[in-house]
Amino acid sequence: MFDGINIGLSALQTQKKSIETTGHNIANANNEDYSRQRAIQTAKEPNLLAGSNFMQGTGVKVADIQRIRDEFINQQVREESQESGYWNQIQQGMERIEYIFNEPSDSGLQSAFDKFWNSLQDLNTYPNDTATRAAVKNQGMVLSKAFRTINEQMMDYKRSLNNDFGKKVSEINSIADRISRYNKQITTALASNKTPNDLLDKREALFNDLNELATVKGKTDKVGNLNITIDGKKLVSKFDTNKLKVEESDDHPYADKLILDINGNNIEVKPETGEIRGLMEVRDSEIPTYLDNLDNIAESFAKEFNEKHSNGFDLNGETGNKFFELNSNYSRASRAIQVHASIKAEGGINKIAAGNYSENPDIAEVNIVDTSNINKDQYYKVEVSKDDDKYYYQVFEKNGGDSSFGSPITTGDINIEDAADNPIDFSSRGFEFTINGSGETIINLNTNQGNGNNAASLSKTINQDEVLNGTSVTNNYRALISTIGVNAQRADQMKESQGDLVRQLENIKQSVSGVSLDEEMANMIKYQQAYNAAAKLITKNDEMLDSLMAMIR
Amino acid sequence: MRITNSMMTNNMLENLINNRENLDKLNQQLSSGTKFSKPSDNPIGVTTSMGFHTQMNNYEQYQRDVNNSKSWLESTESSLSDANNVLQRTNELAIYASNDTLNPEDRKIMAEEVKELRDELISIANSKLGDEYLFSGQATGTKPIEVNNNYHTNNDLTLVNSTNISSVKRSSSTTLNPGSYTVSIEDSGGITDTIKISNEDGEVVAEKDTDSPLTADTNYEIELDNGEKITVRTGTTIPTNTDQAEFEVPSFVNYNGDHNKILRKISDDDNMQVNINAAEVFKDNIETINKMYEDLKNGEGGEKISSYISDFEEGMTTNTSARAEVGAKINRLDLVNNRIDDNLLNVKKLNSKNEDIDLAKLVTDLKMSENVYRASLSSAARVIQPSLVDFVK
Numbered sequence: 001m002f003d004g005i006n007i008g009l010s011a012l013q014t015q016k017k018s019i020e021t022t023g024h025n026i027a028n029a030n031n032e033d034y035s036r037q038r039a040i041q042t043a044k045e046p047n048l049l050a051g052s053n054f055m056q057g058t059g060v061k062v063a064d065i066q067r068i069r070d071e072f073i074n075q076q077v078r079e080e081s082q083e084s085g086y087w088n089q090i091q092q093g094m095e096r097i098e099y100i101f102n103e104p105s106d107s108g109l110q111s112a113f114d115k116f117w118n119s120l121q122d123l124n125t126y127p128n129d130t131a132t133r134a135a136v137k138n139q140g141m142v143l144s145k146a147f148r149t150i151n152e153q154m155m156d157y158k159r160s161l162n163n164d165f166g167k168k169v170s171e172i173n174s175i176a177d178r179i180s181r182y183n184k185q186i187t188t189a190l191a192s193n194k195t196p197n198d199l200l201d202k203r204e205a206l207f208n209d210l211n212e213l214a215t216v217k218g219k220t221d222k223v224g225n226l227n228i229t230i231d232g233k234k235l236v237s238k239f240d241t242n243k244l245k246v247e248e249s250d251d252h253p254y255a256d257k258l259i260l261d262i263n264g265n266n267i268e269v270k271p272e273t274g275e276i277r278g279l280m281e282v283r284d285s286e287i288p289t290y291l292d293n294l295d296n297i298a299e300s301f302a303k304e305f306n307e308k309h310s311n312g313f314d315l316n317g318e319t320g321n322k323f324f325e326l327n328s329n330y331s332r333a334s335r336a337i338q339v340h341a342s343i344k345a346e347g348g349i350n351k352i353a354a355g356n357y358s359e360n361p362d363i364a365e366v367n368i369v370d371t372s373n374i375n376k377d378q379y380y381k382v383e384v385s386k387d388d389d390k391y392y393y394q395v396f397e398k399n400g401g402d403s404s405f406g407s408p409i410t411t412g413d414i415n416i417e418d419a420a421d422n423p424i425d426f427s428s429r430g431f432e433f434t435i436n437g438s439g440e441t442i443i444n445l446n447t448n449q450g451n452g453n454n455a456a457s458l459s460k461t462i463n464q465d466e467v468l469n470g471t472s473v474t475n476n477y478r479a480l481i482s483t484i485g486v487n488a489q490r491a492d493q494m495k496e497s498q499g500d501l502v503r504q505l506e507n508i509k510q511s512v513s514g515v516s517l518d519e520e521m522a523n524m525i526k527y528q529q530a531y532n533a534a535a536k537l538i539t540k541n542d543e544m545l546d547s548l549m550a551m552i553r
Numbered sequence: 554m555r556i557t558n559s560m561m562t563n564n565m566l567e568n569l570i571n572n573r574e575n576l577d578k579l580n581q582q583l584s585s586g587t588k589f590s591k592p593s594d595n596p597i598g599v600t601t602s603m604g605f606h607t608q609m610n611n612y613e614q615y616q617r618d619v620n621n622s623k624s625w626l627e628s629t630e631s632s633l634s635d636a637n638n639v640l641q642r643t644n645e646l647a648i649y650a651s652n653d654t655l656n657p658e659d660r661k662i663m664a665e666e667v668k669e670l671r672d673e674l675i676s677i678a679n680s681k682l683g684d685e686y687l688f689s690g691q692a693t694g695t696k697p698i699e700v701n702n703n704y705h706t707n708n709d710l711t712l713v714n715s716t717n718i719s720s721v722k723r724s725s726s727t728t729l730n731p732g733s734y735t736v737s738i739e740d741s742g743g744i745t746d747t748i749k750i751s752n753e754d755g756e757v758v759a760e761k762d763t764d765s766p767l768t769a770d771t772n773y774e775i776e777l778d779n780g781e782k783i784t785v786r787t788g789t790t791i792p793t794n795t796d797q798a799e800f801e802v803p804s805f806v807n808y809n810g811d812h813n814k815i816l817r818k819i820s821d822d823d824n825m826q827v828n829i830n831a832a833e834v835f836k837d838n839i840e841t842i843n844k845m846y847e848d849l850k851n852g853e854g855g856e857k858i859s860s861y862i863s864d865f866e867e868g869m870t871t872n873t874s875a876r877a878e879v880g881a882k883i884n885r886l887d888l889v890n891n892r893i894d895d896n897l898l899n900v901k902k903l904n905s906k907n908e909d910i911d912l913a914k915l916v917t918d919l920k921m922s923e924n925v926y927r928a929s930l931s932s933a934a935r936v937i938q939p940s941l942v943d944f945v946k
Binding site: 029032098099103104118121124125128129355359444449451452453456459460464474478481482486488492506512516517521524525 | 560563564589592593594603615617622684685692693695812813814818821824940941945
């Protein structure tokens, strides 16, 4: 007779428990890390009906409160978020690098090159004008400053990335630490047959965060510990963690290494992906590559420019002056390049070599060897032609007042590859000349102020001369910008698509584990109705007992 | 698929963010007027655009350079044209003065005008553009034509490396053309000795055979083709074959510039000589005018003066051909300028095609994005709200 009441009671308890679970789900509807839970209802052990073969039901109970989840999807989300973290960092880095180079704009390096070129063209027109000379000096300083600014900002960014690197490493340590503490709580609960659903959710959330940071692999052992390895080495093992730390690199500034301390043994760790990998990539690969490239441009430009400059003569008729110099305090040419101290000094603008003995130094360039043999009224015409591997030259001479050159005074040839190192000797007339190309040029050894031949040749170092990688300085720079653009574009796209992929997987994960309010409300009504019915069952049983009691009276 | 509330919210949010990013991109393009603001927006486009900007910058510079060269050439042209007027007038005067009917007084008055013309030509030769002398080659800070101060007073010519020759005197400053000369003695050993005067090329310009052997400390007059006389005084010992002396006949003006070309870059691979020096176009004319002036001043006759007419004609021819050359260069610069204008326009067009937004298309796109954004907002407002909660009482 009391069985009925017991059944009713079990039903009341079970439905109440189920409603509570529903309530817990609703409460956590907006908790991203939460997996929805379900009370699993199962029939209680039946009783054998006395004197019969029948088993009679004894009601219902909650067998388990289950987390609804799909471990496969969760694992995929984690793997893809490693990749997503990686591309996020790369994209951030490339965006910053693009801003540092600041192209296209009126204040970038390209524009500084253009303005320097303009000032050299003006120098060709007004070789002895003070304002024009001052402009050449100033634009030269603006150009070297443009190199320096890019270099400094890149190094600043590298330093700040290195700081971030340290912070991310402590973040990993802190997460690993907390996971190891959850390991302890969870295994304790499991040992006493409790289901620590919410603890599991929290531990998983931490593990997910860890996956965004670095490549880690996790494995849950039999008793419920989540053991984690980074780059194949133990990070979390049961209740213990190995600490990660940073170590300064001996080779490069601001390029700390990632070290895992395993019982006092320091082992370098190189994660394959994740935010920390992305950060290292920008810090140790992207920034140095672009800076190397910029250094090459700065160095070869300064070298070529100085060579031509020292070959020309200044307002005082002196040769051998340098326009740029590389400050020896700095190893990177893009930081070290500056206008030469002698040009920057008081009156230094007179040392700018606008003039050249040769009308076109790109054909023949002159070196004075013996000033006592020089005749400043004498003019020499050099004609150079070339075939596959040889320059053929003819030299004519005349006095300044004469109307034309006579027959050649010297003819000869020289291998093109030897030409640069083997000047043609004219020491009896006080000079020698080096053949640089074919064509015709006139050489005269006076050093008058209206000579702007060298300025015309200097301006070619920017857009025309094949200075680096078989092309001009500015072409090299544009190629660098293009490379940065392509890499940044790729990073944008990868970040986008990887982000989409993670969002889709998150959606699938949510679809399985997320809380749907509609569903919970429906469940609530379902359990409520069952609860009401069970209450009715007890009432009816009570009434039945009342009837029975009444019979006795 | 089971759809939960947070999924719907998240998806909605994601779409809203995407739509807003899109809107922002279009707005940025619209407000900047260019399709891209950083290399990753379009790496090829950006580097192409950088190249175009450099080209435009270069063409604009060449425009300035060509105009500077042009003003140099135009100043040269106007100086040459002034010089031509001077030469024409002197030529007229020479023709007029060739007439023997003029009396010495008339010639002296005429001499004054010729002197003014001479000075005018000197000042034309010393014309400047800004601080630069036009006609002194690359020595643009040096006055090209300077009057030789020794010229007027010195008819007693200075001897160099003299062996037993005491002095050489000329009768007037127009006697010998400027340059260096050698006077030498040929002692035949017999009765007739010879005195020779030869120029720097070794040509004998005058010689005199004597009736008796040369004696020491004696003046000998040597007559030139034009009738002028040079007086050579022998040294303190009896002249012999080895006696000789060099002397310099000063010119009226010196050219102090150089013979260098001023070359201006007018394109990446081309340059142009823009200068003519005073030695080529002015010096000889000034010398001739000066000789004529001195002759007129000294009351020389028409025949002497008429010898200058051909010099002036030659001078005018040189002047005209120089002007033609300058004119041709100015024309070429105009052509170069036109070509630069065309190139600049082309690059500007290409650049605009490359980097400028298509306003109509962009505004349409923007309007569409705006509509999509509005729609997504209103659908968000509608979809997020209702759930079963609203209906369970």
